[in-house]
Amino acid sequence: MGATAAILRRRLESGPQLVVPGAANALTARVIEEAGFDAVYVTGAGIANTFLGAPDIGLVTLSEVRQHVEAMADAVGLPLIVDADTGFGNPLNVARTVRTLEKAGAAAIQLEDQVSPKKCGHFAGKRVIPAGEMVQKIHAAVDARVxxxxxxxxxxxxxxxxxxxxxxxxxxxYREAGADVLFVEAPQSLDELRTVPSKVPGPHIANLVEGGKTPLRSADELSEFAIVLFANIALQAAVKGMQSVLADVRRTGSIADLGERIAPWAERQRMVRKPAFDEAEQRYSAVSDENTVEVR
Incomplete structure (x- = not known):
């Protein structure tokens, strides 16, 4: 945990820019790591969608986020940037949230200033708490981290x-209150997007959402931002792939001709590190006759 947090902080302070996809589970985090990215965003919206089959409307609990962070921290060696929604309550709750997620393996913890229950940043009908209340949440978060x-x-x-x-x-x-990184959600034009880091000092996140309110641009076009975030593109790609393949299976009743549209058996097992688990099982179960104790 400490090593990945230090790595992330150095990267944010010194560059280069981080392009970060989001993951809703440990397998996606492993795919992101193998694709060559340098950090993973633990997406609250993705957890809501995949774990609950529900929209991002504040239904996910702290314990559910913690379980996902622990699994991802065990599966990959990359820094985890964790979406903690509103911190799950008042400043005291925020302090507990930060301690919990830091222990679970978070290298960075994101808090937002919405009224709870929150909504996806690109949904209509959002409400925000007073700025002063959010400032106190940030103070609590900064004080709580070990x-x-x-x-x-x-x-x-x-x-x-x-x-x-x-x-x-x-x-x-929020920067004055001690936040290390700033995230202005849903700018509505390229001019607004680029104005954010020029007006407020400090590292910033640009969140690019297909179908969202912010115009889509490449990371190269947003060099002013420390992090360019694609929070749910892996999830959207997976959903599209599942829909396409399952429609064909429903139509044909066969999986024989799917070819390159699916990961082969061997690739699936490699991605979940089965050879390493097999080796460990062999190592720990190999007991010689002379080390066997007969129980009478």
């Missing part, structure tokens, strides 16, 4: 609620 390398990310959803200028003011206040 490892100072763990980054606290402050997200504001005020753009679509109070306007762009208010979102910038909130970001500046």
């Amino acid at each position: 490892d100072e390398s763990v980054c606290i990310i402050a997200r504001t959803d005020a753009r679509v609620v109070e306007g762009f200028d208010s979102a910038l003011e909130r970001a500046a206040a």
Whole structure:
């Protein structure tokens, strides 16, 4: 945990820019690691979609997020940037959330200023808490972390609620309160997107969502941002792939001709490290006759 948090903090301070896909489970985190990315975003929306089969409307609990973080931290060696929604309550709850997720393996913990229960940053009908209340949550988060390398990310959803200028003011206040990274959600034009890091000092996240409110641009076009986030593109690709393959299986009643549309058996087992588990099982179960104790 401490090593990955330090790695992430150094990267945010010194660059280069991080392009970070989101993962909703440990297998996706392993695919992201093998694809060559340098960090994983543990997506709350993705956990809601895959674990609960529900939309991102604040239904996921702290214990469910913790379980997912623990599994991903065990599966990959990359820094985990963890979406902790609103912190699951008031500043005291936020302190517990930070301690819990840090122990689970989070290298960075993201908190947002929505009213609970929150909604996806690109849904309509969001509401935000007073900026001063969020400032106190950030103070609690900073005080609660044990490892100072763990980054606290402050997200504001005020753009679509109070306007762009208010979102910038909130970001500046959150930085002053001790947030290490700032995340202005849902800018509505390329000009707004690029204005954010020019107006508020500090590392920033650009969140690019297919179908969302922010115009899609490449990471190269957003060099001002420390992190360019694609929180659920892996999930969307997986859903599309499943829909396509299952439609053919329903139509044909066969899996014989799927070919390169699916991961072969051997690749599936390699991705979940079966050879390593087989080797460990062999090592620990190999007991020679002379080491066997007869029980009478």
